[in-house]
Amino acid sequence: MYLKLSVIAALAAIATAAPSTTTATGAPAAPSSAPSVPAPLIPLPPFSGTLVGAYPPQDKIAPTDTPLVKQWLQELNLTAVATWPVVPFTASGAPQNPKAIPAASCDWTETGCINKDMTTCPLGVWGLTYDDGPTVYSGKLYDFLDTTDQKATLFYIGSNIVQNPALARRACGAGHHIAVHTWSHNPSTSLTNEQFVAEVKYTEMAIKELCGFTPRYFRPPYGDIDDRIRGLLWAMGYTNVIWDYDTNDWMMAPGGTRTMAQVDAAFAQWIAAAPADKTGHMVLEHELYQNTVDAAIANLPKVQATWKTMPVSACMNDAHPYLEKNITLATMNGAKTGVDNGTNNSTTSTAASGAGSSATGSAGSSTASGTTSHSTTGSGAVANVAVPSVALLAVAAVALGQMMLF
Ligand SMILES: *[C@@H]1O[C@H](CO)[C@@H](O)[C@H](O)[C@H]1NC(C)=O
Ligand SMILES: *[C@@H]1O[C@H](CO)[C@@H](O)[C@H](O)[C@H]1NC(C)=O
Numbered sequence: 140m141y142l143k144l145s146v147i148a149a150l151a152a153i154a155t156a157a158p159s160t161t162t163a164t165g166a167p168a169a170p171s172s173a174p175s176v177p178a179p180l181i182p183l184p185p186f187s188g189t190l191v192g193a194y195p196p197q198d199k200i201a202p203t204d205t206p207l208v209k210q211w212l213q214e215l216n217l218t219a220v221a222t223w224p225v226v227p228f229t230a231s232g233a234p235q236n237p238k239a240i241p242a243a244s245c246d247w248t249e250t251g252c253i254n255k256d257m258t259t260c261p262l263g264v265w266g267l268t269y270d271d272g273p274t275v276y277s278g279k280l281y282d283f284l285d286t287t288d289q290k291a292t293l294f295y296i297g298s299n300i301v302q303n304p305a306l307a308r309r310a311c312g313a314g315h316h317i318a319v320h321t322w323s324h325n326p327s328t329s330l331t332n333e334q335f336v337a338e339v340k341y342t343e344m345a346i347k348e349l350c351g352f353t354p355r356y357f358r359p360p361y362g363d364i365d366d367r368i369r370g371l372l373w374a375m376g377y378t379n380v381i382w383d384y385d386t387n388d389w390m391m392a393p394g395g396t397r398t399m400a401q402v403d404a405a406f407a408q409w410i411a412a413a414p415a416d417k418t419g420h421m422v423l424e425h426e427l428y429q430n431t432v433d434a435a436i437a438n439l440p441k442v443q444a445t446w447k448t449m450p451v452s453a454c455m456n457d458a459h460p461y462l463e464k465n466i467t468l469a470t471m472n473g474a475k476t477g478v479d480n481g482t483n484n485s486t487t488s489t490a491a492s493g494a495g496s497s498a499t500g501s502a503g504s505s506t507a508s509g510t511t512s513h514s515t516t517g518s519g520a521v522a523n524v525a526v527p528s529v530a531l532l533a534v535a536a537v538a539l540g541q542m543m544l545f
């Protein structure tokens with residue numbers, strides 16, 4: 140069965156409510172022994188400590204009747220969006236009738252169908268992603284990533300961004316690749332077009348206000364997506380990112396009963412299998428709980444010793460994964476991260492580069508499949524064997540007495 144994120148968040152809040160460790164800006168107070176945070180690589184806009192945007196209530200499906208949402212809907216051209224019906228979900232977050240979902244809607248969670256989604260990185264590369272942040276546990280993860288100057292893709296929940304704005308700004312400034320994971324973490328196919336647009340755009344708005352840039356990458360909660368949701372994402376300018384390896388860290392306490400040893404064993408198995416890999420990977424991890432952050436920290440050095448680790452934007456050689464093309468993030472060859480304010484004429488990576496990566500496009504030539512690995516299957520409904528359907532996972536989770544959350 141599934142458990143809604145809000146329930147999990149409440150459990151996590153109870154588990155961590157003890158000492159008051161939150162500053163006025165919602166960031167966890169740094170323990171005195173914490174390493175100092177490096178100066179931002181990406182310049183951030185001024186921030187008073189209080190968001191000024193008109194954001195909707197947290198952890199609830201974003202409203203569709205606000206002036207902002209009406210404006211967003213007016214600006215979008217949705218005529219090409221597929222008309223598959225909204226999928227009814229149970230209160231606990233599973234499709235009410237999975238068998239009724241039409242195969243032609245290319246629903247990934249039920250059939251593994253891929254349509255221009257990113258699911259792997261090129262051979263030898265591990266796409267490092269952490270979902271569901273920022274949370275009060277994120278600072279520890281970001282500290283650890285800083286020790287090896289490691290960048291990751293962070294799929295942020297809008298409600299969590301407005302609760303932890305200082306952590307969001309830290310990650311943005313550090314040059315992590317910031318991406319959208321909806322406002323309230325509900326299954327995307329359970330939402331109307333208008334609700335889904337609102338969920339993405341309010342999250343985008345929070346990132347823009349705090350970080351000064353507009354994200355262009357998205358990961359659906361639970362991997363729940365079909366061609367209707369993809370059409371909405373494309374209309375909003377987004378690339379959809381799934382995964383091929385699931386650490387199942389989301390099942391660790393308080394989300395479930397998965398142990399650290401079980402999560403470690405999954406990493407060990409993938410590392411052992413790496414010499415026979417046919418592709419690189421795109422891996423599902425979370426900055427959701429103390430446990431998931433601890434598992435991430437314990438296993439990252441071993442992963443770094445086995446693969447080139449980088450954000451998913453870097454494994455696609457996309458130096459410009461934001462709407463603002465003057466912001467440059469690291470690419471496959473580790474190109475520098477920063478902002479091109481027009482005074483640096485020594486490269487071609489300026490705002491005019493459109494599709495991005497013009498300055499670094501050839502850098503990934505050691506892995507020729509780099510920029511196409513995410514879209515080679517077209518709409519042909521190719522099942523990803525590494526990923527069982529949610530229905531199967533749900534059966535397994537019920538059998539284990541565990542709850543679905545990812
Ligand atoms: C909206 O998109 C459709 C199909 O993608 C296109 O034919 C049409 O010209 C677009 N309309 C506007 C106003 O751009
Ligand atoms: C980047 O471009 C945006 C407009 O797209 C502009 O508002 C912003 O000031 C630029 N940033 C820098 C540092 O030049």
Ligand SMILES: *[C@@H]1O[C@H](CO)[C@@H](O)[C@H](O)[C@H]1NC(C)=O
Nearest residue numbers: 182477478479480481482483
């Ligand atoms: C542009 O960036 C360069 C190098 O970081 C810096 O020296 C310069 O002051 C910046 N110019 C503006 C107008 O921000």
Ligand SMILES: *[C@@H]1O[C@H](CO)[C@@H](O)[C@H](O)[C@H]1NC(C)=O
Nearest residue numbers: 480481482483484485486489
């Ligand atoms: C950068 O190059 C453009 C086009 O060649 C030129 O117009 C501009 O003055 C240059 N800017 C600087 C700061 O050198």
Ligand SMILES: *[C@@H]1O[C@H](CO)[C@@H](O)[C@H](O)[C@H]1NC(C)=O
Nearest residue numbers: 475477478479483484485486
């Ligand atoms: C200017 O571009 C070069 C070449 O990509 C890069 O090495 C350098 O760091 C850039 N400088 C700034 C201030 O962005």
Ligand SMILES: [Zn+2]
Nearest residue numbers: 270271360545
């Ligand atoms: Zn999630």
